[in-house]
Amino acid sequence: MELKQMRYVVAVADTGNFTRAAEQCLVVQSALSHQIARLERELGARLFDRTSRRVRITPAGEAFLTAARQCLEAAERASANVAAAVGEVRGRLAVGLIPTVAAVDIPGALRDFRRRYPQVRISLRVGASDDLVEQVVQGSIETAFLGLPITARPEGVRVRELARDRLVAAVSPEHPLAGEKSVALSRLAAEAFVDLPAGTAGRVQSDQAFSAAGVDREVAFEVTTAEFMVRLVSEGLGVAMLPASYVPGLSGITTIEVTDAPARVEYAVWNQAGCTPAAKAFLSLLGIAADTEDTAGRPPRSRAR
Structure with missing residues (x-):
């Protein structure tokens, strides 16, 4: 054989x-x-x-x-x-990412990594946080960058906390709330919402916040990507909750501070058994030491924004 x-x-x-x-x-x-x-x-x-x-x-x-x-x-x-x-880095680097991660510039880091380590085969998978953690556990990807509610923490993997962020409300520029500086979840509850599928980490953080506020909401549009959420919001079809650090580069929507907004934590995760040389080099490029865990919330030294 x-x-x-x-x-x-x-x-x-x-x-x-x-x-x-x-x-x-x-x-x-x-x-x-x-x-x-x-x-x-x-x-x-x-x-x-x-x-x-x-x-x-x-x-x-x-x-x-x-x-x-x-x-x-x-x-x-x-x-x-x-x-x-013998001082070479080669093999493969498979990275997982949720689209709304903002604490690190993954495309820019991959560009720099490719220039520095041209013998490494690079791939990128975009998905949901829970799925990415499972892929790291199984070894199909080496490292992932994700966001979870503050009530959750990645399990079965090594973890580095990158940043904490609050969600804001996203509405179309023509929405009656577009001129408001801030709004409470109780007022938003009357709106039709655009959100991720039920049970996903991105959805859970909003569901928990509305439950804590003692109000129910209607999720009329369930989609799998933040990009499509923004498109539906810009057409005036609903309201969305998005990470504050993710929205500055978006167009066609207006954002509003939420007084009792849910929060999330962005993490870098990698396999408990340790990193491949390529993954270790990539994390090092981001200022993350792969031989230690840091959940204290300190952002990495480079590419934080």
Whole structure:
């Protein structure tokens, strides 16, 4: 059994197609198919059911796939650790991010990191805070930057608190409240709201605040991105609650201070087992020491804004 065979199996499982998998692995399809067939003979089980229309992974293939991914990741970590021991940083850097993080400039940091460490393969995944924490725990991403209500804290990962922020109300410029300097949640409760899906960390912080204020609200529009929330608000379809540090660069909306606004905490998180050399170098670029945890709320030394 060879690493390249595992790599071919993972590629077919991910693409669902032998031709696309071969293109991804930079080999001809016949070579990829031959190696997978050879592996199946060695294992004594078919990993994929093939028809003229589709490729479907078998239960045996699913069982093999989990271990294959782990082996490939371990091999990559071993290579990266050896490189780090001789002063090189290479391998991969997979970063997770929620769009409203404002304590650090992740795009700018990735740009600087690529210039400094061109041998590292960089990827970025944007998602919800809870999902990103789980991906860090599982090892599919090395580090993530997220926001949680002050009543919650990331679990199962190492944590660095970056900043604390309060939410503000976002309305269209034509909204009757647009001229107000401040507003209470009790007054906002009569409005139709645009918010994230129920149960997500970004939604929970607002739900908890309205509950604490003793009022109910209607979330008429559930969307998955802050960008689309802003678009709906700008069209006058509803009101949204957004982090104060996120809104200065937005257009088409007006923001209002909320006297009893909910707060959130922005965090950097990474795996409890430690960082890969690439992740350690990236966090260092942001002024975060990966060998320590700091939840005291001090922002990183660089790229804070």
